[in-house]
Amino acid sequence: MGARAKLSSLFSSMRSRTTGAVIKQVAGRLHIPDSAVRNFGSWGKLSASGGGFPTELLPLGSDMWSGFILTTFAGQVMEGWVLPYWLRCQTSPSSSSFVPHGHSWLTPNLTHRDWTGIGICGFPNEAIVDPRGLLTPWPFAPSIDVWLKVGDKLVCPSELEHVEQKVIDGLPVVRTQFEALGLECSVTAFVASLDTMPVVLSTAEVTNAHCQAVAASLVVTVRPYNPESLCAINDLVYDPVSRTFAADASPILYLPAQPSRVIVSDLEHGDVATLIRDPGRERPRGLSVREPTGLATAAAVYDLNLDGGGDDAICFACPLTAGVHPSFNRMLPVREARETCGKKLAELHSEWSELTSEGMRISLPDEAVQKSFDVNKAFLLMLFDGKAITPGPSTYHMMWFRDAAYLVPALDLIGRPDMAADVLSTYPDMLTKDGFFRSHDAEWDSNGQAMWTLFRHYLVTRDAAFLRDSYPSILKGALWLDSMLQRGLEPTDPRHGLLPAGVSAEHFGANDVYYWDDLWAVAGLRAGASAALELGHQADALFMRGLANDLWACLEESWSKVEQRLGRKVMPCAPGRDVDAGAIGSVAATYPLELIDATAELMRNTVDELVERCFYQDMHFHRIMHQGLNAYMSLQVAQCYLRRRDPYALAIFDAVWLHRTSTFTYPEAINPLSGGGAYGDGHHGWAIAELVSFARNLMLLEEGDRLVLLPVPRREWFESGNRIAVEHAPTLFGPVSYSVECAGSSATFNLPDSFERAPAAIELNVPFEVASCESDREEVEARGNAVLVSPSARTVTIGYET
Numbered sequence: 001m002g003a004r005a006k007l008s009s010l011f012s013s014m015r016s017r018t019t020g021a022v023i024k025q026v027a028g029r030l031h032i033p034d035s036a037v038r039n040f041g042s043w044g045k046l047s048a049s050g051g052g053f054p055t056e057l058l059p060l061g062s063d064m065w066s067g068f069i070l071t072t073f074a075g076q077v078m079e080g081w082v083l084p085y086w087l088r089c090q091t092s093p094s095s096s097s098f099v100p101h102g103h104s105w106l107t108p109n110l111t112h113r114d115w116t117g118i119g120i121c122g123f124p125n126e127a128i129v130d131p132r133g134l135l136t137p138w139p140f141a142p143s144i145d146v147w148l149k150v151g152d153k154l155v156c157p158s159e160l161e162h163v164e165q166k167v168i169d170g171l172p173v174v175r176t177q178f179e180a181l182g183l184e185c186s187v188t189a190f191v192a193s194l195d196t197m198p199v200v201l202s203t204a205e206v207t208n209a210h211c212q213a214v215a216a217s218l219v220v221t222v223r224p225y226n227p228e229s230l231c232a233i234n235d236l237v238y239d240p241v242s243r244t245f246a247a248d249a250s251p252i253l254y255l256p257a258q259p260s261r262v263i264v265s266d267l268e269h270g271d272v273a274t275l276i277r278d279p280g281r282e283r284p285r286g287l288s289v290r291e292p293t294g295l296a297t298a299a300a301v302y303d304l305n306l307d308g309g310g311d312d313a314i315c316f317a318c319p320l321t322a323g324v325h326p327s328f329n330r331m332l333p334v335r336e337a338r339e340t341c342g343k344k345l346a347e348l349h350s351e352w353s354e355l356t357s358e359g360m361r362i363s364l365p366d367e368a369v370q371k372s373f374d375v376n377k378a379f380l381l382m383l384f385d386g387k388a389i390t391p392g393p394s395t396y397h398m399m400w401f402r403d404a405a406y407l408v409p410a411l412d413l414i415g416r417p418d419m420a421a422d423v424l425s426t427y428p429d430m431l432t433k434d435g436f437f438r439s440h441d442a443e444w445d446s447n448g449q450a451m452w453t454l455f456r457h458y459l460v461t462r463d464a465a466f467l468r469d470s471y472p473s474i475l476k477g478a479l480w481l482d483s484m485l486q487r488g489l490e491p492t493d494p495r496h497g498l499l500p501a502g503v504s505a506e507h508f509g510a511n512d513v514y515y516w517d518d519l520w521a522v523a524g525l526r527a528g529a530s531a532a533l534e535l536g537h538q539a540d541a542l543f544m545r546g547l548a549n550d551l552w553a554c555l556e557e558s559w560s561k562v563e564q565r566l567g568r569k570v571m572p573c574a575p576g577r578d579v580d581a582g583a584i585g586s587v588a589a590t591y592p593l594e595l596i597d598a599t600a601e602l603m604r605n606t607v608d609e610l611v612e613r614c615f616y617q618d619m620h621f622h623r624i625m626h627q628g629l630n631a632y633m634s635l636q637v638a639q640c641y642l643r644r645r646d647p648y649a650l651a652i653f654d655a656v657w658l659h660r661t662s663t664f665t666y667p668e669a670i671n672p673l674s675g676g677g678a679y680g681d682g683h684h685g686w687a688i689a690e691l692v693s694f695a696r697n698l699m700l701l702e703e704g705d706r707l708v709l710l711p712v713p714r715r716e717w718f719e720s721g722n723r724i725a726v727e728h729a730p731t732l733f734g735p736v737s738y739s740v741e742c743a744g745s746s747a748t749f750n751l752p753d754s755f756e757r758a759p760a761a762i763e764l765n766v767p768f769e770v771a772s773c774e775s776d777r778e779e780v781e782a783r784g785n786a787v788l789v790s791p792s793a794r795t796v797t798i799g800y801e802t
Contacts, residue, residue: 051502054440067229086112113677117393126393133176155180194331208306232294254328256337259300359415373695392681435480448520455527494575497554516585591639598643618655628669768800
């Protein structure tokens with residue numbers, strides 16, 4: 001150790017002792033026991049192991065945690081209130097979703113944290129709809145709910161056990177339906193443009209299934225909560241001239257038709273639901289209320305007289321951002337409201353249908369895979385915000401390089417390279433002066449992810465102008481990686497030469513030196529070297545390739561030390577860890593980065609052990625941070641089995657499909673008891689990308705210089721008379737279309753007429769042992785369930801015994 005290092009160590013020791021003495025003195029004055037000091041000290045060591053903290057998460061955290069605290073304390077004075085579905089379940093002793101908050105002062109949604117985003121492609125804001133139809137127009141906002149009163153009974157969907165919800169034709173249009181004493185209420189919510197301004201439009205339709213006329217009241221209400229937590233409304237005002245409710249000066253609900261009556265209430269007078277249920281109760285006067293506790297509510301009540309078999313409907317609109325004041329009176333006038341909403345819905349349906357028909361299409365006799373691809377293709381397009389793509393419409397409505405490393409390639413895969421390029425064009429602007437691709441601080445995976453994603457887009461599009469424009473940022477990112485590597489550590493240290501401790505992907509645990517960061521760095525550097533060669537920058541290519549090789553050598557040396565320590569060849573998430581749930585990050589070495597073959601001993605052992613230790617009901621149960629069943633992590637493991645030609649890949653997909661919501665969405669983590677969301681965005685964008693990518697790779701997959709068709713097919717697909725087809729699929733070999741015609745005990749593969757960049761071979765897979773093979777070309781090689789053919793082959797018929 002040099003003199004400077006010794007001096008630094010001395011100062012560090014002195015600082016630690018001084019800090020410890022001060023803490024001990026303060027704790028003594030406050031009578032805090034030594035055991036508590038030790039607990040806090042140990043927690044500090046675990047949570048603050050260097051690497052910093054992404055301060056970009058502070059706005060998100062403050063919104064979330066303030067709501068969690070408010071929910072705990074406000075919930076104690078909300079007896080008799082109509083609660084959001086998730087909170088009703090978590091506070092009901094008879095519910096399987098009951099969660100006592102115990103000594104914690106935080107009450108987040110841990111049981112039904114799932115919702116459905118609604119929005120339009122290319123616009124930067126979305127709204128969400130919860131499983132009972134609660135509409136939240138922007139993240140962490142108050143919400144709009146629709147109730148129905150028949151006689152003296154008020155029916156609220158959040159209090160019902162059975163409510164139907166679906167997306168219309170697999171598009172981001174949500175319809176929620178419930179029954180109330182023989183009346184049927186259907187609420188349809190979507191986002192459409194009025195005078196070029198995207199807003200939420202909703203139509204609440206009531207149908208009388210009785211033969212006789214029925215009097216009822218439709219209630220549109222403003223609620224101080226959302227699917228995350230309670231959300232304070234201190235000032236709630238209804239303006240009868242503009243027919244608009246404003247919550248804390250932000251318009252939140254516009255009503256084209258004047259209600260029969262409007263009710264506003266504060267904490268003293270109780271929830272508006274109580275006032276509607278008991279008209280004799282005293283209620284506040286006027287059309288505004290100020291409530292310091294944030295528990296202000298309001299309702300617009302429409303009295304309806306429904307003939308037997310008749311129906312009536314009320315439309316309403318919401319802005320998609322706080323603080324905007326749309327001219328709703330002009331954009332959605334009362335006499336044209338229902339017709340306009342119907343027209344906008346039809347136009348939207350047509351626009352979305354046209355949009356989703358473009359690019360890659362698949363057709364196969366498998367409803368789960370077909371639906372998964374089609375619906376999530378639409379959801380992926382919804383998350384495209386014009387110049388960004390976010391991993392969720394609500395909680396995660398911000399940009400991460402990490403999530404974008406999966407979302408942007410998914411855009412390329414479905415045939416929208418134009419949208420991918422729009423997102424990637426912003427990457428140079430997010431580069432700091434020293435070369436850090438920063439979406440969030442202390443996330444050292446960002447540089448490798450940005451560099452890899454930029455070059456991956458080029459490999460699909462072969463857009464030379466794009467690569468030339470992107471290259472300076474790639475090179476600068478490589479120089480930053482070079483400056484960050486821990487070369488000063490002793491060679492015997494398993495962290496030697498790797499990136500420093502950081503928060504990394506946030507779901508591995510406390511800050512540490514994570515292999516995930518280094519894997520992405522190697523992939524990014526190799527991509528950078530390839531980019532340099534494409535552009536003729538030989539010296540840069542040598543620099544980046546050499547840096548990648550040095551880092552890879554350090555990784556292999558670190559894995560060797562892990563093998564010595566653990567006694568087996570595996571890749572945990574960090575040098576000092578064993579294989580635990582965090583080892584899901586190691587999967588990136590195979591998928592999507594292709595740094596290590598899926599059949600290699602290191603990856604095979606790691607993936608199999610991860611499944612053995614961390615899978616529950618064929619899904620990855622993540623015990624760190626996210627705590628729950630994770631759809632997107634499960635599908636990353638499935639991608640590894642796909643590359644091993646192991647049908648367990650399909651078992652994982654089937655388990656994921658089983659846990660879908662009725663609108664085909666997935667939260668980041670699923671509560672295994674309630675079946676609802678437990679963590680993260682309730683409509684998780686990364687999960688959307690993984691579902692699209694898995695379905696695509698199930699149909700066709702690049703492996704080095706080989707094109708693989710149907711790597712793990714199901715037997716049912718090959719029943720006589722079935723047809724499988726892929727159209728306009730972007731690949732590293734150019735666009736690919738093919739079809740499979742099944743007849744009797746044979747299948748005929750109709751292959752592409754030509755390739756922009758021909759693969760070395762095409763691998764055709766069937767779910768049976770190959771008995772015979774006929775091709776219009778001689779080069780045919782059968783291996784078990786697979787046949788290898790020349791890229792010049794156009795028709796191949798494979799016979800098999802079923």
